[in-house]
Amino acid sequence: MEILKLHLKPELLTEHKTNRLYQQWQALLDSLEEKKISIKTTEIINQEIEAINSTSLRDKSLQNLLKVKQTFILGLLEKDEKLVPKNHYRNRWLAVGLAAFGISAGYDLRALAQCH
Template sequence: MIPKLQSREEMAQSEKLTREFDRLQQLIDALNSKDIPEGIAATITQQLAPLHNTGIPASQYGAQLKKTRGAILKLVKKQLKLVPQKHYQKLWMALGTTTLGLPFGVVYALMLKNFAFLGLGMPVGIGVGIAIGTKLDKQAKAEGRQLDIE
């Protein structure tokens, strides 16, 4: 069981800090709802330990929350294959745009000998990327590898 974070006084004054705190707290809640091995739970608890230090200034605390959230997501993706909702959709949209959309646009522009059509491949790449990513997200959900966060 991963312990919850302790709220801080500065959070009432900063909406951005509150949002980052809530996002990390939602991740902790989502992980606690899954069956996490003790070793990984202990590692996550160690990563959360510096956030309990009240000596961190509010300006650095928000960055530390974001950094810790990213490290935890990376750890659970690598070790447990757990991903947030729409993870693959976002990943494949970018991949489809760069690996399929740009080359398609270049080929199309060369065929027409008009580089005004260079951007025509982008929607194709985005569409293909979203389709592949959505399929992988549905598969992750069916296998129980999807966290209830976005």
């Protein structure tokens, strides 16, 4: 089964952020064409693309829709197909490491400085 293309009207892509999100979607869909994806996942992706193609939202609302759908698709691909973007795990664990160790280490150093 083939993945549908994203077709938004040019007048909806006037803002820079919206245009950038649209380009990210195009790159995602182009890269998915090269991968072997299950029919179930392809059907779900096509449903999401149809929802985007049929929207009349503009500006921030369209940006939010594109972000939400993109996050959903990336989560679906990670969970069902074991496909993740480049550096996905590095970025995820970097954030966890900073939150768990970096903040507490900084707090400990500040507490030591106040004791002296």
